[in-house]
Every structure is written in structure tokens, then in C-alpha cells.
Amino acid sequence: MQHQRTAGTEQPGWRWGPFTFRLPFYHTGISWPEFWQGIFVAGATGLGLVPLLVGYFGLSFEEAVACIFIQSMLISSAPILFGEPFAPGWITPALPLAIAFILAVDSGGNPVYGTPEAKFQMMTAVSLNFAAILLFMGATGLGHRFIRWLPDALKSGIILGAAIAALMRVLMDEKKELLLKQPITTTVAVSICLILTFSLPVQQLKLRWRWLAKFAGLGLLPGFLIAAIVGPLVGEISYKEAIDSIGTNFDDIILIPPFAELYQKVSPFAIGWPSAEMFLDGLPLAIMGYVILFGDLITGAEVLQMAQPDRQDEKIVIDVNRSHFSLAIRNALMALFSPFFPTQGCLWTGVHVIIVQRWREGRQAMDSLYTGISSYYVFGVPLLYMILPLLYGLRPLMGIALSLTLVLTGFACAYVAMGISKTPIERGVALLTAVALVVFPNPWVGMSVGIAATLLLVGLPKRDPDPA
Template structure:
């Protein structure tokens, strides 16, 4: 009954609990339960949140239960972006930075302790940068000074790193379940990027409905094929998992394993700059999607503030660095989810009472309780390597076509390729230095000036 009176005729965002520049909102009290988004989130957000579990158990020394627990921490922090801080974006990882980050950390640091210390250093460096740029408002100016060729090189480097991680560094995973992985990959690529399929989808409501489930059809087909081929087997356990928080903290928290040395913070700077460039692009994308849709909902006015967004992401990364460090899982946008939720929000109040309510529902209002139920987690366990592979490959594919569309001339295309190559196969700082030097030599210092069109 409370929700019925709060929304009628309002011209601002839904009510909430103001604290400083932020607004917290509670389900039922401040937001209507949006059941379609909640149902999707229970499956898609939960499965995707566990995608890093295989990597955490093999390369970072965590047990399966500890890996699930750190994923729960990450999910809560991601959901806080909208539920606790009131940001009107569907948050996610800084996904294009993930393959570059993994390549950097896994190739340069040998022990799980060193790797988590570097993850802490990366997260703290990013938090400091974001907080400073958010308070001063300098973020936009910094990004506009970066030449297009270097931006494209960073994004193309993310594509190279993603494909290298899957098809070179972790190829044994594909060898273990080739049919399942190939079918999942082909299905998701067709559903996401195939032009013939997009045309077929316009003519068929059933295809359109299936495609709306995102990665789930790929998982479904992979599951059936994997069971038939003997690549996938399920060992369902019953009960509720008690998160081993103490054991996890003993392996990941800087309060226990020790703080990173100063050299780690310095070594992290180039990669943090790469991640920030990607993150700012995500922020602009999220805003563009909202601006395109907001005229359809004058009753639900959006509260967009990029400086506040910087501060919110800084807080999330800072908290993560202390208790669950894994860079770069605290970004500002999960583009696919953002598009889906905003599209339904545009259809009117009957479909979705408020955008904040719809996004919050997708993220289970910050309570990923589903991950505590052993039948659910153990059922999803065989799919986790597939989820990580799909995350990396789809990210790489998307980054590739975005990057290749950015350069305007042959010089920029050449610089893009050089920057990407050195980012992936050398240290991140080498890639940035090569990109800057190439721009200065081949285009000139004027490339670093803000163009009027920007």
C-alpha cells in the first residue's frame, strides 16, 4: 500500500534515505518488487558472479567455499552501487580490463599471497584515483586528453588478452570439455552478434524471447551436450553453506597477509590508468543509454552525477581492497543488463515502477542468498569454467569491434596495434609508453589536445 501513493505524479527519483550525497533505498519500503528482473537476476547475476571461482581455486589458492564467499562479497559491493548509494546504473566489472589484469598478475607474481597483495594495490590505486577525480571533477578532462589511437589500443589490447587467456594460457580447460565450451561459445556469439540471427529475431517472437535470456541458452545447450558427451557431471550437495569468512580473510585481507610493498603500488599505476580509461567509457555509455530513454519516463526523473559516481566506485574499490581484493570487479556498468532493464523501464510505470527499483531487483537487492544454498552452487559448479570462458571471449569480441571502429587514419590504426601488442605481451607501462611515443612521432603533440568535437 505504501508504494501506491509514493509514485503518483512524482517528477523526481523514488524516495529513500539520504546520507550525504547518496541515497539508500529498501525494497518494499522505497521500491516496488520488480519480479521479472528479480527472476532474471537470481539466475544470470548469480551464475556470472561465480564465473571467477575456477580461477580463484586454481591460481589464487582458495578452496571452493572460500571462492564462493569472495564472490558473495563482490556481489554485495556491486549491488551497493544502486541500493546503498542510489546510482542509476546497472553495475558490473570493468570487464575489458580483466584479461589484461589477469595476464599482469599471474605472469609477474608467483604465490597466492603476492597475487592478492597486488590485487589490493591495484584496487587501492584505482580508489585513490577515482576519489581524487570525483572530488575535483577532473575525470572528464583527463580522458578527453588521451588520443583516440591510445584509447583504441587499450581496448584492442583487452581483446588480445582475453583471447590469449582462453586459447593459449588456459587451453587445457577447453581440452577438458571441448564440445560443451564450443557449443556454448557458438550459441552466445550467434545470439549476441549474428546479423542473420538479429533479422530472424525480428520475425519470430519465440526467438526474441529465447534471446532475451542472454547467456542462459548457451549454458542450457552446453549442459545437455556436456552430460551426453561425459564432459559434465553433477555432484549435488544439500544444505546451506556457512561462509568461511575467517579462513578467507586469512588468505586475502592485507590486515592478515600483510600490506603490499610500495613497489606494488607503483607497478600498479599503468594498469590502473588503463582500467580507468575503460571505466570512464563505460560511464559515458551508461549515461548515453539513460539519456536516450529518459524522455519516455518523465514521472521517474533520473539523478545522474558523474563526480558522485567516481566517489561511489572509489568507495567500493577501497572496501574491496581491504576484505576481498580482486581487481577489476568493481566497475560502473554491466552493459547488457543495463540495456535490458532500461528498455523495460521505458515501457511505463505499469511495467516498472522506477528504474532504481528495476536495477536493484536484478541484483537481488544486495542479498545474493542464492549463493548460500549448496544445491544451487553445486549445480552451477560445472558451468563455472564455461561462464569464465564466455565472459572473456564475448568481452574480447566486443572490444575488438569497438576498437577497430575508433581510428580515423592509417597512423592511428598502426598506433592502436602497437599499443595493444605491447600492453599484452609486455608490462602495461611499456604499452602506454610505446603508445605515447608513437603518437608524438607519427601524429604530433596536437593529438593530446581536446578537439572541439569532444
């Protein structure tokens, strides 16, 4: 039986330290529209990392799914275990920067991190660095001041670097595993998602056609659906493996993720801890991730504050320090058991907006914000990753999923970065910083170029005193 709240108060839960645990089906109910969207949209989007984990990190398909399974459970813990009022997700703009960094080659064309073990050790180092930054900023409350102090040109350069890195990974991937492997299907899927998400004419049509707004609100799912239909028609996708996998035995239907095998390949307890040099080399990437993350925190809070007047029956408590602490814990755990920076962020903007929009329609639409978020994240259990026929059916689409994620990230980062810089000089510095971050394998070099260019060409920012 669901625990009821008193009107105008916070949704009940069990307090532990600064956090609140809300037990599904007791403290929160179920919202079916979010539940079914979450199974397919959240699950299929997470599977976009499988090609990377298999192709570059040496995991088997099943081990890659197990890795994403752990990451998904950690993401889901944000609203359920820690009581965060945001729909969590990756720090998506940092993803292409992390991929470019971990797959970098030296001047001789040799990989900087040549073995799967070295790659996972580097991911562990960056993730632990990131957790330490979060813990420090949360404990001291310096996060807001740090972001205010950071020059616009440098912020813009970091985000523009993510845009360039994302598009290069799709269009210029040296292994040709993204666009060139499924060119027609990928192009159609990416075009559909770009149009539905960013097209100004379509934005006007959404106001007139409610069905179009709902369809576009499904995020990457429309692109997946259309790719699933177009791919077989043009001969770029086959579902033979999925059809052949269908059987009556339990082992043919349910995947028991191979967590033990994954542990032996990725955990620092099994493969060894990163060196001090790795921690130092990965620090700039962690700092860049924090800059992007703080923008997500501000965005998530703003969306909730705009909606709160429509839901006087439920009080939403936003605590930035609590968010820092919960993110630090999640990233530290991820670093130890499924290291892949930056998969533990605070906000999936599109999903957050969709859930909050339904929540603000009233209690009859969604009893509690936490009911909607918990339902979308399938109450912490990523069911899709355990159903083998569905996994095999989605397997041919996983490269397209990664392409969709990267292209939409690149496009969004590009226009955000251009909006941050206010003058032509700042835009020039941003471009110089972005290219340096992408070209040089060591992020210290790119950051140094950006800092030097900012100081010499723009100067230090003149900020108004912090009201806090």
C-alpha cells in the same frame, strides 16, 4: 508498504551526503522477471571467477564463493546504498588485462607474483590505486577532460589489448583449463552466445520474433543452459557431485560462506600490505581501467537519457561525480576484504539495456527504475551462492562461464577498438600498443610503447575546446 513518489519527481530515499539509500520493499518494490533473471544470470556469471580464484590464487571452492559473495554485495550496493541509476557490473574489458598482469612470468619462465599472498597483495594495490584515481577525478571534475585529451590510438590500443589478452586466456591458457578441458561444450556455448549477441542476421530476426529477442536478452544464460545439456551428452560434464550433495540436513543445503578463513588469506590486514613497488607497478593497469570505466559511464547515461522521455513520471538524476565517489568507496572496500580488480565497475551494459527497455514501457511494467535494478541484483543478497545443490550443479560449468565472459569481452573489445581508430596509422599504433601490453609482464612497458608510438607516429590529438 512501498513508499510512493509524486509523479515527475525522483524516486524517494534516504539522503546521506551526495548519495541516496533506497530500502528494498519500502522505497522500491519487486519486479519478478528481473528478480529471477538476476538470481541465475548475475549469480552464474559471477561464478566464472571461481576457476581463477581456485586454480591461481589458492582458495578453496567455498572460500572462492565467499570472495565472490562479498564482491556481489558491493556491486549491488551501487543502486541500493548509493542511489546509482545504472545496472552495475565488472569493468569487463579490463579483466583480461588484469589476469594477464597478475599471472605474468619473467624472462626465465617464473611467475612474477609466485605466491597467492603476492597475487592478492598486487590486486589490493591495483584496486586502491583505482579508488584513488576515482576519488581524485571525482573531486576535481577532471575525468571528462582526461578522456577527451587521451589520443584515439592509445585508447584503441588499450581496448584492443584487452581483446587479445581475453582470447589468449581462452585459446592459449598454459594450464589448459578452459577450452581444451571441455572443447565441445565450450565451443557450442561460446558459439551460441556470439551468434545471439552479435550476429547481424539474428538481429534482424529479433525484430520479427519477440521470443528470440527475449531469449537473447538473457545474456550468458542461453549459453549456460545449452552447455548444461550438451556437456553430459558428450561426456565432458558430470552432475554426480551435485546429485550426491543433496541431503536433508541444513548443512547439505545451505552454505555459510567461510568469511573468516577468506579474510586470513586475502585481506591486507592479515597477509600484509602491498609494497611501494607493487603500487607503482599496478598504476598503469588502474589508469587503463579508468579509461574503460569512463566509457561505461557515458554509455549508461546515454541509454537513460534516450529512455527518459518515455517515463515523465520518474526523474532520473545522473551525477558523474557521485558515480566517481561511490565507485571509489566500493573499490577501496573490495581491496580490503575481497581484492580482485576489476570487479567493481559502474555498468553491465546488456543488463542495463534490458532493464531500461522494460522501464520505458511504463509504470505498469516497472514502477521505478530502481525497482528493476534492485530486483535484478536480488536486493543485495546473492542467494544463489548460499544454495549448495545449485552451486555444485553449476560447478562443472564455471570454466565455461569464464570462457564465455572472456570470449564475448574479447570480441566486443575488438570491434570497439577498431572503431575508435580512424586512420591506418592509428590502427597500426593501436595494434603495436595492444601487443606490447599483452607481451610485457610490466604494464609500464606496454604503456610506454603505446605513448611513444602515438607521439612519434600520430602526434598529439587536436581537440575542439571543451564546452564545459
